[in-house]
Amino acid sequence: MAQALIIVDVQHDFCPGGALATDQGDEVAHRIGELQLSPAVADYDYVVTTQDWHIDPDDHFDTWPVHCEADSPGAQLHPAIQQDKISARFYKGQHSAAYSGFEGSNEAGQLLAEWLRDRGVSHLDICGIATHYCVRATVLDALKEGFQVRVLRDLCSAVNEDTGKTALQEMQKAGASLG
Ligand SMILES: [Zn+2]
Structure with missing residues (x-):
């Protein structure tokens, strides 16, 4: 059994x-x-990042202020993330809204679920931003894809406390454990 963060x-x-x-x-x-x-x-056998990476995301910028434009400073990983300790990077949202990391693909065009399965990964620890949006969507997709999922709640950042809590409950109900 392989495990990924x-x-x-x-x-x-x-x-x-x-x-x-x-x-x-x-x-x-x-x-x-x-x-x-x-x-x-x-x-962890693997550490994987996802990034919102917008080129022309349809009406996504009607819903949200312009953010994470591909290659812009805002789209870069936070400098505290150890980039030399990342196994693979996945990019999502190029041409439409994409909340789940499972909509992301790497530079070779491979989707996240397929990349993980190719490596025998069955267990995922998931963390990041924002709890109620992209973390939640990624966790729910991971469960649908059949992975065992744990949410590292102290390593998640919410838009606000209430929506963060609601999202954690929802992820737990869907089958994720909370760590
Ligand atoms: Zn976005």
Whole structure:
């Protein structure tokens, strides 16, 4: 059984100072970076990131302020994330809204679920931003795809406390465990 850590959308635009900031973004980014540098990271066979990466995302920018435009500073991973300790990066939302990391593909065009299955990954720990949006969508898709999922709640940043809590309950109901 292989296990992967999925770091969802820990990008500048979702952290303080960014276009769609969450309050805890910096803190969560630092905690994830610390995990990547701690002995506990040995539990993971792979560490994967997802990034919102918009080129022309249809009406997505009617719903939200412009954010995470492909290659822009706002779309970069938070500097606390240890980029030399990432196994693969997945990009989503190029031409439409995409909340789930499972809509993302890597530079070779491979989808996240397929990439994980190719490597025998069955267990996922998921963390990132924002709890109620992209983390939630990624977790629900992971469960649908048949993965065992744990949400690392202290490593998630919510838009606000209430929606964050509701989302965690919903993910738990759907079959995720909370860590
Ligand atoms: Zn977006």
